[in-house]
Amino acid sequence: MRLQPLTLNDKPIFDTYVHRSHTCLSHYAFAPIYVWREHFQFYWTLFSDCLCIFAKQADDYFMPILPMPIEMENPKYLKVVNEAHQFMLDASRNPQVVRVENVPQEITPLFEKNGFSVRLKETEYLYETVALSELRGDRYKQQRHACNTFVATHPTAKLRPYCSDDQDECLALYDAWRETRSRRYDDPLYNAMLDDSQSAHRVGISDAETLGLVGRVVRINGGIKGYTFGYPLKADTFCVLFEITDLSINGLAQFVYREFCKELMDTYKWVNAMDDSGLENLKRVKRSYHPCQLLPSYNIVLSTLKVNVSA
Secondary structure (H helix, E strand, C coil): CCCEECCHHHHHHHHHHHCCCCCCCCCCCCHHHHCCCCCCEEEEEEECCEEEEEEEECCEEEECCCCECCCCCCCCHHHHHHHHHHHHHHHCCCHHHCCEEEEEHHHHHHHHCCCEEEEEEEEEEEEEHHHHHHCCCHHHHHHHHHHHHHHHHCCCCCEEECCHHHHHHHHHHHHHHHHHHHHHCCCHHHHHHHHHHHHHHHHHHHCHHHHCCEEEEEEECCEEEEEEEEEEEECCEEEEEEEEECCCCCCHHHHHHHHHHHHHCCCCCEEECCCCCCCHHHHHHHHHCCCCEEEEEEEEEECCCCCCCCC
């Protein structure tokens, strides 16, 4: 396979192929892959009319998503996945690193029947947009109280569209948020995740317009104290990619989430809030918003040398 580096200029061809796939998993979009470009080298190629995306770290390859479009009913599709997997095995120094990530749960049995091992990667959270914009009923009592507390203290605060002039303030806010989180949690793994996310936020915010990200900020006393960015995932689904707020301001995080969903509710029925990164505190927060569906995603690994595919 002849691989080409993935650049911002390749977003149109990526979008063409991803729009032919039908999944609510957040990674099937250009932005959530590209923002990690400082950690991985991303490449793409066309193979049998499928777009294959590869990530390289050091001397090893993996695929962050399945070849697109996902067409399990096409007898040649499994052959494409197998060929891509074999390429990674041949090109990688450490074969145990080779994998295909973010496989939807509903199609994992077909891969298991065809020589692949399946392992749970993470679980994403899907919400009804109207529910998050209204926060009605006892189950949202805590979030509603937080929003009311914030509005009472900051009655003029509004969610405003992000513009390029906001970039430096947003990045400075992340730095302050990261420092606060680091002091609160001394877990080395968690702090490494904070460092990794810093570059993802920097890439996403600096290239927001080109990436097709929708950004909003909140200013209090003239300074940006919160921001959120996301992207359309499907015609009826929007994905929240980033959300950072000043942790010293009570209710601000809940306010930002609610107000953003108010904007989205007329266009998108569902909001995907991505996964919880395996963090118990983040899991509690996301579950407290009562997801209407949990979306498991899986990694698949070739477990046999030969796979039963049609030529």
